Amino acid sequence: MNVSHANEQEIDPAVWERPQMRQALAARDMAAVYGLLQRIGISQRHIAALTAQSQSEISEILKGRQVMAYEVLGRIADGLGIPRGYMGLAYDASSARLVGTAVSNHYGDSDEDEQVRRMLAHAAQVTIGVATGDAEEWAEPLAPVETPAPHRIGMADVEQVETVTRTLRALDYKHGGGVCRDAVVAQLAWSQRLLHATCTEKVALRLHEALADQHNLAGWTSFDVGLYGPARGHLARALEQAKHARNSSLAANVLYRMGRVHLHCDRVMDALRFFQLGQICAQDASCERTVAMLCANEAWAYALLGDSELALKSISRARDELARASARDRKPPVWVSFFGAADLDATNGMVYAGLTDAHLETAEQLLTSAIESRDPSMTRSRAFELTALATVQLRSGDLSAGITTGREAVALAAQIRSARIIDRLAPLEDAATRRTHNCDAQGLARSISEVRAA
Structure with missing residues (x-):
């Protein structure tokens, strides 16, 4: 690859969408990022040219030196063409187009009459084929504008949050976290603003429960797309709010998901501890279905550790607990109904x-x-x-x-x-x-x- 013409050798943006790359970017693991770039044929010299670093710096980073300085991380992101949000970095003025500033100027910088006039003129031009639009601009998001949140809420508002979570969870089950994670996170940002609204204590507790489950789903969908750091953050918040809402069943479910994250990451002993903590909460909630789920996953962890005796013992308990749950014929909470x-x-x-x-x-x-x-x-x-x-x-x-x-x-x-x-x-x-x-x-x-x- 000819690295003397760096501007002509831009990195394909599709590279940043690959699961391993997204995981490395989210963790700001620049050694992993640079290593993945090298695997697709991008040399240290080319990386250095794009990021304004020396080749010796690139070499040190590949050997494990961490990049902590925000300014350097920003320069790396901009030089390589990485969307700053993938690394948890704020957008600066040079990134304004990525957050839709140019789009918003067409309609957001004038009074209503002028906005309508512009929109009618634009509609007429597109309709008769005089204007077709800028295809490159279509890939850019519109400027974010917060949806107004109510100042006072009741139980119906909380039920709407729960309904949205159920709908997004169904999409996750069917199509995977990559289809709905951004929607979950965006909805969560709005739902959290309801905490500032006036409501009764009963509604407040139900809201914390609903938010806990939405964080639970945000963590799970983050995990599903390989964003383990954000997954842990959302699940930690979910556990806090579930305990605040005094819902031990939901807390147990969050601990189960924490365990599954770490089981997938080959941290089997850590996963086992999460499953065992979850059993404590599930027993407090008298939720046999959740106990069964946790025991089954505990058995999986024991099997990976090579302990067949404890694995088979946990399987037996899981079967017994699920049989008891089925015999009670009680509708399970939505977060464990799948099991x-x-x-x-x-x-x-x-x-x-x-x-x-x-x-x-x-x-x-x-x-x-x-x-x-x-x-x-x-x-x-x-x-x-x-x-x-x-x-x-x-x-x-x-x-x-x-x-x-x-x-x-x-x-x-x-x-x-x-x-x-x-x-x-x-x-x-x-x-x-x-x-x-x-x-x-x-x-x-x-x-x-x-x-x-x-």
Whole structure:
């Protein structure tokens, strides 16, 4: 790459959208950012030219030196063309176009009569084809303007917040966090302003509960797109507000999600502690379904730690608790309503898959049962289960079934905006790659590699 003409060698903006890159940017891990750039052929010299750093500085950062100075981070972001928001940096005057200042000037800097006149003239020009608009400008957001929040709220206002959370959660289940995370975070920013409104104590407690669950969803969708730092921040706030609202069931659910974040990040002992803390809250809430969910995930953690005895013991308790919850026939809280027989089978399938190969047949049976009983709206869960089942089938030597299931898993994963799904394809890719003498297995491995690189 010719680095002597840096302006002609701008980095493709699509690079910043890749899950691994977004994760590194969110953490301001410049060593990871620079390393990822090098992997796609961008040299240290080119990085140095774009960021106004010396090559020795780039080398030191790649070796682990942290970049802490806000001014330097801003210069790096601007030089490489990184949207500042991806690194949690404020926009400066030079970034005004990215936040829609140019768009707002057409209508926001004049009185109403003038705005209407301009809009009519513009509409006429577009209608008859005299003006077509600026295609580059369409990719830029309009200037942000806060929606007015009420000064006094009642229970109906809180119920509206809860309804929005349920709607966005359904989108997350079906399409992945990448489709709705920004909407969740934006809605949360508005919902939090209701804390300044006048209301009764009963409404205030219900509002804190609603906000806790919205932070819960913001944390979960952040996790799903690989933004682990923001995920932890939202989940920590969710736990605080759930406890303030005296809702132990919701607090237990937040602790479950904290555990899942760390289980995914291979911090298994930390995940186990979160699951065990969650059980304390779930028992305080007398919520057997939540206890079952936490015990099942505790079993998964024990399996990854190689403790089959404790894993199987936790599975047994999870089954008993879910049976009690089903016998009570009580409508579960919305944040745990997803956990039923299919999820228990799926999690237990992961437990058995994590034990010795002697348990693979049981793992296959449980994962198959989970897929067969899975609600069609839970697309992401189905993708996880297909991926796990295909991996188990390949490991057990059933190549035909494993390749067929694997292809279905890859096709579904490509439709969902979830970094977690992409990460969870890695064991399947490894299992397929190991079948070096099977052309179909190698083809499956290549298709997974393409999806993971996209």
